[in-house]
Amino acid sequence: MITRNFTIRKSDIINRRMFIIGAAKLIIFGGLIARLFSLQINDNKKYLTLSDKNRIREWKLPPTRGNITDYFGNIIAGNLKVYQLHIIPEQVENFNYLLSRLKAILNLSIKRIEKIKKERRQLKPWESLVVSENLSWDQFLKINNYLYELAGVKPVMTISRNYPFSDIYTHVLGYVSQPSEDDILANEIIKEKFVPGIKVGKLGLEKTLENDLIGVNDIQRYEVNAYGKRINQLEYQKGKQGTKIRITLDTEVQKLSAELLEGKAGSISVMDIYTGEVIAMYSSPSYNPNSFLFGISTDEWQLIRNNPLKPLINKTLSGLYSPGSTIKPIVALSALENGIIDTKFKVQCKGKIELYEQTFHCWKEKGHGYVSLNNAMKQSCDTYFYEVARKLGVDKLKITAEKFGLGKKVLGEYFENEKAGQFPDTKWKINNLGKGWVLGETLITGIGQGYIQTTPIQLCLMTAQIANGGYKIQPKILTDDNELTSEQVKKAMLDSKINDSYEPLYDDQKNIKIVQEAMFSSTNEIMGTSYKSRIDDPKYQFAGKTGTAQVKRISKRERELDLKTFQIPYEERDHALYVAYGPYSNPRYAVSIIVEHGGSGSSAAAPMATKLFKLIVDRHQYRKKLSDYKEFSI
Amino acid sequence: MYHYKRLNSDQSFFQKIKNLDYILLTCILILSILSVFIMYSTDGGEFLYHTKSHLTKLVVFFVLMLTISFFNIKFWYFCSYFLYGVIILLLIWVSIYGIKVSGSQRWMNLYFLALQPSELMKIGIILCLAKYYHRVSVEKVNSFTSIFFALTIILIPIILVISQPDLGTSILIALSGLIILWLGGVKIKYFFFSFITFLISLPFIISNLQPYQKLRILTFLDPDRDPLGAGYQIIQSKIALGSGGFSGKGFLKGTQSYLDFLPEKHTDFIFTLFSEEFGFVGSVGLLLLYTVIILRIIQIGSISRSSFARLFCFGFAFAIFIYITVNLSMVLGLLPIVGSPLPIMSYGGSSMLATMIGFGIVMSAKVHNQQTIA
Numbered sequence A: 001m002i003t004r005n006f007t008i009r010k011s012d013i014i015n016r017r018m019f020i021i022g023a024a025k026l027i028i029f030g031g032l033i034a035r036l037f038s039l040q041i042n043d044n045k046k047y048l049t050l051s052d053k054n055r056i057r058e059w060k061l062p063p064t065r066g067n068i069t070d071y072f073g074n075i076i077a078g079n080l081k082v083y084q085l086h087i088i089p090e091q092v093e094n095f096n097y098l099l100s101r102l103k104a105i106l107n108l109s110i111k112r113i114e115k116i117k118k119e120r121r122q123l124k125p126w127e128s129l130v131v132s133e134n135l136s137w138d139q140f141l142k143i144n145n146y147l148y149e150l151a152g153v154k155p156v157m158t159i160s161r162n163y164p165f166s167d168i169y170t171h172v173l174g175y176v177s178q179p180s181e182d183d184i185l186a187n188e189i190i191k192e193k194f195v196p197g198i199k200v201g202k203l204g205l206e207k208t209l210e211n212d213l214i215g216v217n218d219i220q221r222y223e224v225n226a227y228g229k230r231i232n233q234l235e236y237q238k239g240k241q242g243t244k245i246r247i248t249l250d251t252e253v254q255k256l257s258a259e260l261l262e263g264k265a266g267s268i269s270v271m272d273i274y275t276g277e278v279i280a281m282y283s284s285p286s287y288n289p290n291s292f293l294f295g296i297s298t299d300e301w302q303l304i305r306n307n308p309l310k311p312l313i314n315k316t317l318s319g320l321y322s323p324g325s326t327i328k329p330i331v332a333l334s335a336l337e338n339g340i341i342d343t344k345f346k347v348q349c350k351g352k353i354e355l356y357e358q359t360f361h362c363w364k365e366k367g368h369g370y371v372s373l374n375n376a377m378k379q380s381c382d383t384y385f386y387e388v389a390r391k392l393g394v395d396k397l398k399i400t401a402e403k404f405g406l407g408k409k410v411l412g413e414y415f416e417n418e419k420a421g422q423f424p425d426t427k428w429k430i431n432n433l434g435k436g437w438v439l440g441e442t443l444i445t446g447i448g449q450g451y452i453q454t455t456p457i458q459l460c461l462m463t464a465q466i467a468n469g470g471y472k473i474q475p476k477i478l479t480d481d482n483e484l485t486s487e488q489v490k491k492a493m494l495d496s497k498i499n500d501s502y503e504p505l506y507d508d509q510k511n512i513k514i515v516q517e518a519m520f521s522s523t524n525e526i527m528g529t530s531y532k533s534r535i536d537d538p539k540y541q542f543a544g545k546t547g548t549a550q551v552k553r554i555s556k557r558e559r560e561l562d563l564k565t566f567q568i569p570y571e572e573r574d575h576a577l578y579v580a581y582g583p584y585s586n587p588r589y590a591v592s593i594i595v596e597h598g599g600s601g602s603s604a605a606a607p608m609a610t611k612l613f614k615l616i617v618d619r620h621q622y623r624k625k626l627s628d629y630k631e632f633s634i
Numbered sequence B: 001m002y003h004y005k006r007l008n009s010d011q012s013f014f015q016k017i018k019n020l021d022y023i024l025l026t027c028i029l030i031l032s033i034l035s036v037f038i039m040y041s042t043d044g045g046e047f048l049y050h051t052k053s054h055l056t057k058l059v060v061f062f063v064l065m066l067t068i069s070f071f072n073i074k075f076w077y078f079c080s081y082f083l084y085g086v087i088i089l090l091l092i093w094v095s096i097y098g099i100k101v102s103g104s105q106r107w108m109n110l111y112f113l114a115l116q117p118s119e120l121m122k123i124g125i126i127l128c129l130a131k132y133y134h135r136v137s138v139e140k141v142n143s144f145t146s147i148f149f150a151l152t153i154i155l156i157p158i159i160l161v162i163s164q165p166d167l168g169t170s171i172l173i174a175l176s177g178l179i180i181l182w183l184g185g186v187k188i189k190y191f192f193f194s195f196i197t198f199l200i201s202l203p204f205i206i207s208n209l210q211p212y213q214k215l216r217i218l219t220f221l222d223p224d225r226d227p228l229g230a231g232y233q234i235i236q237s238k239i240a241l242g243s244g245g246f247s248g249k250g251f252l253k254g255t256q257s258y259l260d261f262l263p264e265k266h267t268d269f270i271f272t273l274f275s276e277e278f279g280f281v282g283s284v285g286l287l288l289l290y291t292v293i294i295l296r297i298i299q300i301g302s303i304s305r306s307s308f309a310r311l312f313c314f315g316f317a318f319a320i321f322i323y324i325t326v327n328l329s330m331v332l333g334l335l336p337i338v339g340s341p342l343p344i345m346s347y348g349g350s351s352m353l354a355t356m357i358g359f360g361i362v363m364s365a366k367v368h369n370q371q372t373i374a
Helices: A002-042 A044-055 A095-106 A110-122 A137-149 A166-173 A181-186 A188-193 A204-208 A251-260 A298-305 A324-337 A373-379 A382-392 A394-403 A426-433 A439-446 A456-467 A486-494 A509-524 A556-561 A601-633 B002-007 B013-019 B022-042 B049-070 B073-097 B117-135 B144-162 B167-184 B188-207 B211-221 B232-244 B270-302 B307-331 B349-367
Strands: A056-061 A075-087 A129-135 A153-162 A218-224 A230-237 A266-272 A278-284 A347-349 A352-355 A358-361 A369-371 A543-549 A575-582 A589-595 B099-101 B104-109
Touching: A002 A044, A002 B167, A002 B232, A002 B270, A002 B307, A044 A056, A044 B232, A075 A095, A075 A137, A075 A166, A095 A110, A095 A129, A095 A137, A110 A129, A129 A137, A137 A153, A166 A204, A166 A251, A166 A278, A181 A188, A251 A266, A251 A278, A251 A601, A266 A456, A266 A601, A324 A373, A324 A382, A324 A394, A324 A456, A324 A509, A324 A543, A324 A575, A324 A601, A347 A382, A352 A382, A352 A439, A358 A382, A358 A439, A369 A373, A373 A382, A373 A509, A382 A394, A382 A439, A394 A426, A394 A439, A456 A509, A456 A575, A456 A589, A486 A601, A509 A543, A509 A575, A543 A601, A575 A601, A589 A601, B013 B049, B013 B349, B022 B049, B022 B270, B022 B349, B049 B349, B073 B104, B073 B117, B073 B144, B073 B307, B073 B349, B104 B117, B117 B144, B117 B167, B117 B307, B117 B349, B144 B167, B167 B307, B232 B270, B270 B307, B270 B349, B307 B349
Parallel strands: none
Antiparallel strands: A056 A218, A075 A129, A075 A153, A218 A230, A266 A278, A266 A589, A347 A369, A352 A358, A543 A575, A575 A589, B099 B104
């Protein structure tokens, strides 16, 4: 009985205590359910977002760059499908065997194989490894034939920049290549859109217009696992191709420029004298921008870099030259405007003058005799311009020269490498060289030698502004649908009542006319320096001024020897220059030509103008048609 | 043969089958089937290694449970000390020859199963202390010697398990043991004072913890302090749970687990996967199922005539409750991460073996509930 009582008492204790913890259990389970409720019901949205953030990863793809077209809509920088070869390392059974197979199929170099092996070590096994960025169609076909035995190899079709006209636009467009760290740091937009494989502009318009051209990335959304491996694609968001850009250049004229300068160092620029549109702008020699797309080979790069004709320099914008006699129209205009001379003013040329204990030579040893302005321009008499410059003074000359665009950048906002050149005056010399101006320097400035430095595009603008009757124009390289056509601008300039928007660069328009006539004589009258290059057909007839810029001072001995151009070492030969505008009866276009170390302007540069004007004038009707259509459609 | 007859009651085999507790049995079966489906989901919806292995173990251990239940409860009473001793020996053996995995030496290789004796000790301690308190008279319960012996029984395995090191399991063993002390009638004030002492000594305990254990506690207090390192598990677990929402993402559609964001999804974090796929509804349902099991075990305990059976049932019910609470609190971010599996659901043979043995003995208590033990 005792045992039984005892047992009952014991079980009472056990049961009572069980009841206490049973109650505790219920409370604790209640707590757990409350916690579940708060996580799963209250904060469900928050955790759903976090879960999506966990599992969804975005991959940006390189955006498609906007096309660049010439004035007529021909694509000059486009996009091309390229075939690439990728390897997904985790799908490869025997990596070394695969490489040896690929080496045989694609003729890969041992260096390249080593590089691929190195790259592989830096990648995650599921990230694709680019073996070849640009396969030829034949290689692509070959790979596709062998594909069944090449596990892990993935032929990929992608888009790459392409310059169909190869080297003729290089100095205008620049080129694209992989962005450097500096490129990314300097441009927020590149930084935002950067993905491996993106190409950005390195030079020229490709660089300046980067933000318009770059486009919007395609975005792939993938579900990924905890290790970042893509499991499946959820969405493909198409990006946007960059803005299409139409420039003012005419490929035909550009092509001819390249042809004319083939094998020479130099530049040709052509400009619409009313709208300021650049029709052609070619710097010779050029190089192929397509070589830079997938990284240029060292050999090719050395070849370009070490070329003595300096293909890397955009001579049109950053080449600094003494203008030589091409400055004479401005000297004449300045003297006329300042009332120093009139058309009747004459100077006797004896072949040289002695002034300030120095001898100043005219190019013609025998001298020109008594010459007036028209004659002096026609024959490019240096003695006449020494005298005019002496009477005028360099400071007044500079004012006129600057009005016509010398010493200032012409397309500066689009080309980082453009140079401003310089037009010296007395103040400039004191400030920069610390010495006082010597009168003799005024004389040589009057024939475009000495401290004066100009770029070919400046000379072209200068000529254009003389040709249009002395109105300031704003040079352009991009088309703008909202601007006036050449015809409209011309009308506005001629109608003096409404021409407020066009700033005249003259005091008396008669003076401009005088200079124009002098330039006409220079090309179209016997004894004119470019008479041989004239075109008699009024449809093409042009007016111009030759220039021969000395590269080094001619010594007395050399003067006596009177060497022919080919007898002088290349680096010491004169630069040949020519500026012109036409057609004379109804001017439209201005041209500036420079041939480095080409000899005299009349023999090396002026003949190119003949061919150019024929083409430019013929092309005018097409250009006009296009701008008229635009006018009509507005 | 005599021996056999003495230990078994006079019920026939068919009577025993009839006396099995079918409510408990059904619940265990539902839980088992559920666990196989969840394991199938952790394998990414394929019938792979974990699922196969889990299923095999379930079948074997379920049969073992039934077998155990046919033995008289008196037999288990007699075996208690012996089993406790065997497990202690196993623990010692493991501490010398055991397999070392990621810094702790807990396993012995039985070829078909990597046995973790500390898991078995969770049951062993209940068996042993149930027998001890069955034998101690009410008057002597609070005597110094009896408490001393009881504490020694608890401390020996705890020291062995802590030295593996395995803090989580040792805490569970300690709690399972202490609950029998509580049920056995040890004075409340002792518990109270011990608890106070524990609180006071807590700083010293913490300073003696292993670096990884300290890290776990720090991480628990602020999981975001190192989201990719130590805090990763708990953050990902919360994301999985939270994103499950009311009704879950659907079977085999738990992105967190499918995409490998969940750590230890087969074992300790299995509830997270379950909850991600079946949501709040599923989780509460699972908790209800466990509650039914616990209540049924308590009920079986309360109809048992012997104190041993009663103590064991109550103790085991409490132990299961503790396992669930610790596991859920851990995955819900309420407790630091200590390794503690969810009974039956988690992958892991030893834990399942121990739980099934426990169920078996409970079932035996039910079948033989009229059995008195002198």
